[in-house]
Amino acid sequence: KIDAVIFDLDGIITDTAHFHFLAWKQLAEEIGISIDEEFNERLKGISRMDSLELILEEGNRQHDFTSIEKEEMAERKNANYVNYLDELTPEHVLPGIMDLIKSIKTDGIPIGLASVSKNAETVLRALNLVEAFDYCADASKISKSKPDPEIFLTACKGLNAVPERSIGIEDAVAGVESIKASGMFAVGVGKQLSKADYQLMSTGQLQWEKIKEAFNKWND
Numbered sequence: 001k002i003d004a005v006i007f008d009l010d011g012i013i014t015d016t017a018h019f020h021f022l023a024w025k026q027l028a029e030e031i032g033i034s035i036d037e038e039f040n041e042r043l044k045g046i047s048r049m050d051s052l053e054l055i056l057e058e059g060n061r062q063h064d065f066t067s068i069e070k071e072e073m074a075e076r077k078n079a080n081y082v083n084y085l086d087e088l089t090p091e092h093v094l095p096g097i098m099d100l101i102k103s104i105k106t107d108g109i110p111i112g113l114a115s116v117s118k119n120a121e122t123v124l125r126a127l128n129l130v131e132a133f134d135y136c137a138d139a140s141k142i143s144k145s146k147p148d149p150e151i152f153l154t155a156c157k158g159l160n161a162v163p164e165r166s167i168g169i170e171d172a173v174a175g176v177e178s179i180k181a182s183g184m185f186a187v188g189v190g191k192q193l194s195k196a197d198y199q200l201m202s203t204g205q206l207q208w209e210k211i212k213e214a215f216n217k218w219n220d
């Protein structure tokens, strides 16, 4: 029996992971630090302030700014990111996701969200997906970002689900770590996710029957 399926948002439901990257890249360039997509893998699933700290470390500038200046930089990045969200419509739900949600609902299994983003609700609204989720764990409900298990455990609790009988879906290294630390079955979508229990290269490959099969094997 599966208690719940819990989705990451950015990079799984929609490609906002790329918008986060573009917004950080611009901010980083303003202070003379260059970041690429490979470095960006380390920012996925990480809170806004923790991401900024990682970028400053990358440029060896972690001691160059006051906390007020850092707050201001994080706000600037967010303003830039939120601009990209203006273009987001229901057509931007990634391939395979709507079918997957439908199949899970047909089986009567509750669906949750686990996103450390303060913009999670805005993104879900733009995609017209608020109603699809039975429970949303977001930045307002947790104090530690991924890879800490807190966000997935909070989502399980909100759905009355036992983690060991639940499935998490993630595109981030830190996200898969968070799922595993919570005791859940991890579906990883993308590169570098060999720690996942079941790994795919794109959301278009997500098939509910296959995921259930893999979960049942793991659960045996």
Ligand code: BG6
Pocket: 009, 010, 017, 020, 043, 044, 045, 046, 047, 048, 051, 078, 115, 116, 117, 118, 119, 120, 139, 172
């Ligand atoms: C996560 C993203 O979902 O949210 C991270 O994977 C992002 O890249 C984090 O930094 C925090 O998002 P926000 O919208 O609160 O800045």
Ligand code: MG
Pocket: 008, 009, 010, 011, 012, 017, 044, 045, 170, 171, 172, 175
């Ligand atoms: Mg993600």
